[in-house]
Amino acid sequence: MLSAIATLTQRLEQALVQAFGDDLAGTDPVLVPASNPKFGDYQANCAMALAKRLKDKPRAIAEKIVANLAVTDICEPPEIAGPGFINLRLQTSYLEAQLAAIEGDERLGVAPVTSPQKVIVDFSSPNIAKEMHVGHLRSTIIGDSIARVLEFVGHDVLRLNHVGDWGTQFGMLITHLRTACPEALTGSEHVAIGDLVAFYKQAKQRFDEDEDFKARSRAAVVELQSGDDSARQAWQVLCDQSRQEFQKIYDRLDIRVTERGESFYNTLLSDVVEGLKTQSLLVEDQGAQVVFLDGFTNKAGDPQPLIIQKSNGGFNYATTDLAAIRYRTQQDGAERILYVVDAGQANHFNQVFQVAGKAGWVPEKVELSHVPFGLVQGEDGKKFKTRSGETVRLKDLLDEAVGRARTDLESRIAAEERQESDEFIQSVAETVGLGAVKYADLSQNRTSNYIFSYDKMLALQGNTAPYLLYAYVRVQGISRKGGIDWQNLGADAAIHLEDESEFALAKHILQLDEVITEVAQDLYPNRLCQYLFELSQKFNQFYDRCSVLQAEERQRTSRLMLCDLTARTLQLGLSLLGIQVLERM
């Protein structure tokens, strides 16, 4: 099914050609949703822009377009307003037909893309030997949602967890453990993740303070990267421990991601060096192998290099990222590679992409894209930390959100004198709490910093997960009360729009397609959130004004169908955000 905006755009393009000839073929009619409902549903803004080119007044141009515009099957007669806006209002019969068409469609009218792409979404990426913390929250949630949207529209998505399982941190850790806790490196389960974190901190401290330790750590990295047995074994133990912990978080958040860490590319690193050398891009500078960059200078104003191979022979993450680009384009056949990584690494990605481009490793049809997001800050605007100043562990953060949701739910149940099982309470608290954490993050434009607030995300009113979940629950309440079988509303069941709030709701439901298409392209999940919030608002207005179960027949069935479509749209939309719905709350 073609969305209204797509159909009307086509018709306007045809009208432009008919009115002004083939020269206008391919002209964008600039069709956008109306800025104000009193102007109708859509407005075409091209007449003003064409005035100069066609040497005529905008209103005259608009009139010619309208005279050639064939939309009697879709719209009321178009109106020309202001300087030359063409205002279009959808016919009730068209809306009703569109609703009937999506009623039987599981995808609610959102057609899969005609040319699916192989897309890699690189997200989450915690570090081995550390616990997942608040710093991994946004990448994990945003990356998952982007992957879900791209999968839904029909792309072949490979979700990759580029875990930090390689590099200097392991040199540090292994070197430290060899003296501090050798049994941890033997392969048996001697060390819990919490201990590892403590060891990591100790190792980091020694690394920063002790030059000798630093040198031995770097040597250990080289051992590891060259395949030394004892280093490899120690590394394996550390990775297994961490992996189990990560998986608990992913399971809880209902996130699938394939681990392919930095170590995966180890054997390909020397090829990167060779490739750059062959193309004379590689230069030796202060003992390191580097590529000088265009457009980047250091503090002294000299051209800045990207280090490919360190002076001790070790590689660093730029090298790994270059190897990954080659592997992903050549072996995985990726056409679009998305890096859901914090905005602080914009420089790094620009540099790596530049070098990959210079080396000819980015085929023309491949898009490399850093999908940046801002920092998580506390309510004081500073870095989000615990009261004692520690980094907030992701597990604790989720527990806190669920715990608060539970407390709130319990007091509500008590106030309403309801009887609910503990199982119900825990299940609702989990869905509400985790949904709130995800929604709060996703509902904000990802590029800006994000002020984290339990109170705001769990608020029952406003643009929050609980508000959306409640709208869904309301439909389920109608269903229970009326004993509704949504599959069998009757053979002649149809939607008839009458009340103003029904029109508003129906039109909004039909815009799902446009929103999802936009998110799949621009990767801003907050637009989907905004859509779902407005859908919930429009549903609540409808719910307030129009009784459903008590309505006379024909209207009753029509309204039930609107309820059903609303609930299904909410469920689908929330699922693309990684949020589950509830029958009761």
Place this chain on the structure above:
RNA sequence: GGGCCUUUAGCUCAGAGGAUAGAGCAACCGCCUUCUAAGCGGUCGGUCACAGGUUCGAAUCCUGUAAGGCCCGCCA
């Protein structure tokens, strides 16, 4: 020194070339004998950081300035 990001209502944020700049929260005022009031309606609230420019039209694009944040050689 260079690069990137941010600056819109008291607070948190939408808005990415169109008509009178929106929402939520907060504050205040209404609405439950009726499908869960976790709701709905209303009032209040703006020099879109500043200065130029492009355009028929700019919060939106360009240039500059200011403030804040992040990053910049052997960590990732």
